[in-house]
Amino acid sequence: xxxxxxxxxxxxxxxxxxxxxxxxxxxxxxxxxxxxxxxxxxxxxxxxxxxxxxxxxxxxxxxxxxxxxxxxxxxxxxxxxxxxxxxxxxxxxxxxxxxxxxxxxxxxxxxxxxxxxxxxxxxxxxxxxxxxxxxxxxxxxxxxxxxxxxxxxxxxxxxxxxxxxxxxxxxxxxxxxxxxxxxxxxxxxxxxxxxxxxxxxxxxxxxxxxxxxxxxxxxxxxxxxxxxxxxxxxxxxxxxxxxxxxxxxxxxxxxxxxxxxxxxxxxxxxxxxxxxxxxxxxxxxxxxxxxxxxxxxxxxxxxxxxxxxxxxxxxxxx
Amino acid sequence: xxxxxxxxxxxxxxxxxxxxxxxxxxxxxxxxxxxxxxxxxxxxxxxxxxxxxxxxxxxxxxxxxxxxxxxxxxxxxxxxxxxxxxxxxxxxxxxxxxxxxxxxxxxxxxxxxxxxxxxxxxxxxxxxxxxxxxxxxxxxxxxxxxxxxxxxxxxxxxxxxxxxxxxxxxxxxxxxxxxxxxxxxxxxxxxxxxxxxxxxxxxxxxxxxxxxxxxxxxxxxxxxxxxxxxxxxxxxxxxxxxxxxxxxxxxxxxxxxxxxxxxxxxxxxxxxxxxxxxxxxxxxxxxxxxxxxxxxxxxxxxxxxxxxxxxxx
Numbered sequence: 001x002x003x004x005x006x007x008x009x010x011x012x013x014x015x016x017x018x019x020x021x022x023x024x025x026x027x028x029x030x031x032x033x034x035x036x037x038x039x040x041x042x043x044x045x046x047x048x049x050x051x052x053x054x055x056x057x058x059x060x061x062x063x064x065x066x067x068x069x070x071x072x073x074x075x076x077x078x079x080x081x082x083x084x085x086x087x088x089x090x091x092x093x094x095x096x097x098x099x100x101x102x103x104x105x106x107x108x109x110x111x112x113x114x115x116x117x118x119x120x121x122x123x124x125x126x127x128x129x130x131x132x133x134x135x136x137x138x139x140x141x142x143x144x145x146x147x148x149x150x151x152x153x154x155x156x157x158x159x160x161x162x163x164x165x166x167x168x169x170x171x172x173x174x175x176x177x178x179x180x181x182x183x184x185x186x187x188x189x190x191x192x193x194x195x196x197x198x199x200x201x202x203x204x205x206x207x208x209x210x211x212x213x214x215x216x217x218x219x220x221x222x223x224x225x226x227x228x229x230x231x232x233x234x235x236x237x238x239x240x241x242x243x244x245x246x247x248x249x250x251x252x253x254x255x256x257x258x259x260x261x262x263x264x265x266x267x268x269x270x271x272x273x274x275x276x277x278x279x280x281x282x283x284x285x286x287x288x289x290x291x292x293x294x295x296x297x298x299x300x301x302x303x304x305x306x307x308x309x310x311x312x313x314x315x316x317x318x
Numbered sequence: 319x320x321x322x323x324x325x326x327x328x329x330x331x332x333x334x335x336x337x338x339x340x341x342x343x344x345x346x347x348x349x350x351x352x353x354x355x356x357x358x359x360x361x362x363x364x365x366x367x368x369x370x371x372x373x374x375x376x377x378x379x380x381x382x383x384x385x386x387x388x389x390x391x392x393x394x395x396x397x398x399x400x401x402x403x404x405x406x407x408x409x410x411x412x413x414x415x416x417x418x419x420x421x422x423x424x425x426x427x428x429x430x431x432x433x434x435x436x437x438x439x440x441x442x443x444x445x446x447x448x449x450x451x452x453x454x455x456x457x458x459x460x461x462x463x464x465x466x467x468x469x470x471x472x473x474x475x476x477x478x479x480x481x482x483x484x485x486x487x488x489x490x491x492x493x494x495x496x497x498x499x500x501x502x503x504x505x506x507x508x509x510x511x512x513x514x515x516x517x518x519x520x521x522x523x524x525x526x527x528x529x530x531x532x533x534x535x536x537x538x539x540x541x542x543x544x545x546x547x548x549x550x551x552x553x554x555x556x557x558x559x560x561x562x563x564x565x566x567x568x569x570x571x572x573x574x575x576x577x578x579x580x581x582x583x584x585x586x587x588x589x590x591x592x593x594x595x596x597x598x599x600x601x602x603x604x605x606x607x608x609x610x611x612x613x614x615x616x617x618x619x620x621x622x623x624x625x626x627x628x629x630x631x
Contacts, residue, residue, distance in 0.1 A: 033452060033455075138332070138333075138336075141329075141333060142333050142336045142337055142340070144565075145333050145337065145565070145607050145610045145611050145614070146337070146603070146606065146607055146610065147565050147566070147568040147569040147572070147606050147610060148566070148569045149569040149572045149573065149584075150568075150569070150572070150587065150602070150603055150606045150607075153587060153588065153591040153599070154341070154344065154591075154599065154603050155344075156591070157591045157594065157599060158344040158345055159344070164348070164351065249459065253461040256461065256463075257461065257463065257573060260463045260573075261573075261576065261588065262592070263591075273463070276463055276464070276467055280577075283482075284475050287470075287471055287475055290467045290471075291467060291468065291471055293464075294463070294464035294465075294467040294468055295464075295468075297461065297464055298459060298460040298461070298464045298465075301459040301460070301461065302455070302456060302459035302460070304459075305455050305458065305459045306455060306459075309451075309455055
C-alpha cells in the first residue's frame with residue numbers, strides 16, 4: 001500500500017498524493033476525538049520505540065522476596081517499584097512498558113501480513129470476477145463461519161508451537177521459540193483476518209472497476225496485475241486506512257487474548273495478556289498485577305478506535 | 319423466497335462440508351499422531367497400532383472421513399480422552415450453560431442497543447448522539463478479559479458484593495444467580511457498542527428519508543412519525559446484523575467463560591485445546607460453525623421477510 005502511493009508521487013500530475021495524505025492528518029485537528037486517539041497511539045508507539053532509553057529496571061530480573069508488591073512500594077534494596085512487582089519479583093512498570101514493544105511489534109507485523117493477503121484476495125476477487133471471485137469468496141466464507149477464537153484455537157492446536165510443525169520449525173530450522181510462536185500466531189491471525197479485509201476490498205473494487213480511468217487503463221493495454229496494484233488499490237485507500245486502524249486494534253486484542261489463554265508468545269518476555277492470566281492465579285494479591293496491563297491494552301486499543309473514528313469523520317466531511 | 323432459502327441451504331451445506339473436511343484433514347490426516355494424542359505420549363508403538371486397528375483407522379482416508387461425518391451427523395463425536403465420556407453428553411450440558419449465558423447477554427445487549435441507538439440516531443450530530451457514540455467506542459475498546467479484570471477489582475475486591483468466579487458447582491440454580499452477573503456484564507459492555515452504532519446508522523438513514531420528511535410535513539405528531547414510520551423501517555438492518563453477530567458473541571463468550579470458570583461450551587473447547595482432546599475440539603468447532611452458518615441463514619431469511627421491498631419484488 002505504501003509503495004503504491006509512493007509510486008504515484010513520482011508522476012508530476014499527482015505529486016500532491018503524499019501531501020494530501022499528510023494534510024488529511026492535519027485535518028484531524030478538527031476532531032477532538034481523533035486527537036485524543038492520536039495522542040494515545042503516539043504515546044504507546046513512542047514508548048515502544050524509546051523504552052530502552054528510559055531509566056527502568058530490567059523487565060526480566062527476578063528479585064527474591066519482592067513478590068506481588070503493591071504500587072509505589074520500595075523493596076529492601078531501596079529500589080522504588082512505581083507499579084509494584086509481579087509474582088516473580090519483577091518490576092511491573094518495566095514489564096508493562098517493555099510489553100508495549102512486544103505487543104506493537106507482533107500486532108503490526110500480523111496486521112501488515114493479514115492486510116497484504118486480504119488485499120490481494122479482495123482485489124483479485126473483485127477485479128477478475130467469475131471463478132476467481134467464486135472460489136476466493138467461498139473460502140473467505142468458510143473461514144469467516146468460524147467464530148474467531150474457535151479458528152485460532154483450532155489452528156494453534158493443530159499447527160501451533162507444540163505440534164509437529166512447530167517442533168520441526170524449532171529443531172530442524174533452528175528458529176528461536178519466540179519467532180516460531182510469533183510466526184504461527186501471525187499465520188493464524190492472517191487466516192481469521194484476511195477474509196474480512198478481502199470482503200471490504202472486494203466491495204470497494206467492484207465499485208471502482210466501473211470507473212472511466214479503469215476502462216482507460218484497459219484500453220491503454222495495461223495488464224491486469226498492474227491495474228489491480230497501481231490503479232485500483234491506491235484509489236481504495238481512503239476507507240482502508242480507517243479500517244486498518246480498527247483492524248490493528250482487533251489484532252492487538254487478539255494477540256493479548258492469545259497470551260491470556262496461554263497460547264501466545266513464550267515466557268519470559270512481557271506480554272500484556274499473559275501478565276493478566278499470571279495475576280489471576282493469585283486472587284486479591286494478583287489484582288495489582290492484572291489491572292495495569294488491562295488498563296494499558298484498553299488505552300492502546302481505545303486510541304486506535306478513536307483515531308479511526310476521527311479519520312472516518314473527516315473522510316465523510318469532504 | 320423459497321428459491322432463496324433453498325440456495326442458502328445449499329451454500330450452508332457446502333460450507334459445513336468444507337469445514338468438516340478441513341477439520342478432519344487438520345486433526346486426523348496423520349493417524350499415528352492421532353493415536354499418540356488419544357493414548358497419551360507414553361503409550362507404546364504396539365498399543366498405538368492395536369488401537370488404530372481396533373478403531374478402523376487402517377481404512378482409506380476417504381472412507382474414514384465419511385464414517386466420521388456420518389457419525390457426527392447423528393450426534394456421535396466419539397469419546398473424550400480427557401473425561402472418558404461421550405463427547406455428545408459433554409456438549410449437551412456445556413451448550414445448555416452457554417445458551418443461558420449467551421441468551422441473557424443477547425437479550426440485554428439488544429434492548430440497551432436499540433434504546434441508545436434510536437436515541438442517538440433520531441438527532442444525528444446532537445450532543446446526546448456524540449456522547450452515546452463516544453461511550454460505545456470506549457466500551458468496545460476494552461477487551462473482555464480487561465473489562466473482566468476491572469469489574470472484578472471493583473465488584474469483588476473493593477465492594478465485595480459479587481463472586482469473582484462462576485463455577486455453578488450446584489448446577490444452574492436460582493440461588494447462585496449472582497454468579498452470572500459479572501460474566502453477563504462483561505459481555506454486554508463489550509458488545510452493546512457495536513449494536514448501538516448499527517442501530518444509530520440505520521435510524522439516522524431512515525430519518526433523512528423522504529417518507530419521514532413527508533410524514534413530518536403533513537403534520538403528524540413527531541412521536542407518531544418516529545414510532546409508526548421511522549422505527550419499524552430502521553430496525554430491519556440492525557436486527558439482521560445482530561443475528562449475524564452471534565458468531566462474534568460466541569467468540570467473546572469463550573473468553574468470558576474461561577475467565578470466570580463458567581462451565582460452558584467455550585471452556586470445554588479451550589480445555590480440550592490445551593489438553594489435545596481431539597474429538598472434543600472437532601465436535602466443538604463443528605457446532606460453532608453450525609451455529610454461525612445457521613444464524614447467517616436466519617438473518618438472510620429474516621431480512622427478506624421483514625423488508626417488504628424485497629419480499630414483494
